[in-house]
Amino acid sequence: MANPGSPGHPRRRPLRLLAITVTLALGAAVPSPAALARTSAEPGGAARIAKLTKEIKALEKSYGGNLEQLRDVRQDAKKAVERSRTLNTELAQARTIVAQLAASQYMSNGVDPSVQIVSGTDPNDLLDGAALASHVSASRAARVKQIQSLVGQQERTRREAEGKIEKLAGDTEKISKRKAEVQRLLKKYKPESPTVGNGGMTARMVKVRDEIETELGPFITIGCTRPGDPQDHGKGQACDFMESSAGSMPSAARMAHGDQVAAYAIKHASRLGVKYVIWRQRIYDMRSPGWETMSDRGSITQNHMDHNHISVF
Known part of the structure; x- marks a missing residue:
């Protein structure tokens, strides 16, 4: 080979x-x-x-x-x-x-x-x-x-x-x-929140409502003036920014959104003339800053678990 x-x-x-x-x-x-x-x-x-x-x-x-x-x-x-x-x-x-x-x-x-x-x-x-x-x-x-x-x-x-x-x-x-x-x-043309009680609002409350709606809306509903209410709603100086409807607890995402709304109102309170914010059974009064726990009023809505209540001076 x-x-x-x-x-x-x-x-x-x-x-x-x-x-x-x-x-x-x-x-x-x-x-x-x-x-x-x-x-x-x-x-x-x-x-x-x-x-x-x-x-x-x-x-x-x-x-x-x-x-x-x-x-x-x-x-x-x-x-x-x-x-x-x-x-x-x-x-x-x-x-x-x-x-x-x-x-x-x-x-x-x-x-x-x-x-x-x-x-x-x-x-x-x-x-x-x-x-x-x-x-x-x-x-x-x-x-x-x-x-x-x-x-x-x-x-x-x-x-x-x-x-x-x-x-x-x-x-x-x-x-x-x-x-x-x-x-x-997007802010200008986004869906608008349904609103109730728009008559008789003060100019300051209108400004607060419109700015929060623009920056953080839309909401489930925004409810403002309630004729006959002895508090700020009756004076046109308060609005409720709803995160859920029919007295139900908001979802986790809507609860987080409510936290943002409260934080925004507090941060810009001096400029906007916000007097106090109520959210999740707590109140933040600008005249005595800091969250304070409120008493149990018996329901989700009365305890403000489903909405931010914002009052103005």
Whole structure:
């Protein structure tokens, strides 16, 4: 038996060169591994979309609603990345086939296996061998065309995904820059709270009601003047900002909202002329600052568990 380095041993071409320049029996060239790597590289889309999604959620929270425009663009970008991933999987399988073809040609000293099948010395095997060789060559040609098509598709899909992600990033940035203007418009045109007892209110109470409605509304209901009430409601100097209806306890989110309303009224009391705030069976009187617990009056509404009562001077 001849040694690999002896004159009688057939010289084999380096596998590295074969992997780059594999040519099949029908003359169709397989894309090089370097070309496959370039086209199959994922554009980093998933991570970038996740980052942009966080930014969108922050914007939605600031704007107080869903930004459908960004949601649609984000969905398009996600679909493009998913298509790119699917093609990457198919290309990975194609690279395995390329490697097998290169190894087969290398082991046969550069002679296509289909040629070897019909070059045997046994005449009895020639007919069957020729038919098999034809089948092998045809199958390989089809596979090569499929791989070449996948390379083109993946490159187009990669560029499409990158373009959609860039659009998503651009749209997010544009909307972010318009944040202050959008918030102003949202305050101006947001749903208005149902109101009762609007007649006979003092100008100061009207100002307080309108500002709290603008900044923190809408409320379930805002109830103000109650004719015949011996306290501030009867004088047009108080409003109730309801967080629930029918005497039921507010949800956790509405309770938290009520906390914000009370805090806002207290913070701006001097400017607005707020006299006191009652919320959750406690009273905060500006003439003696600090929360004081009130006695149990027997119901959710009478204990002010479902609304902020705000009185003005």
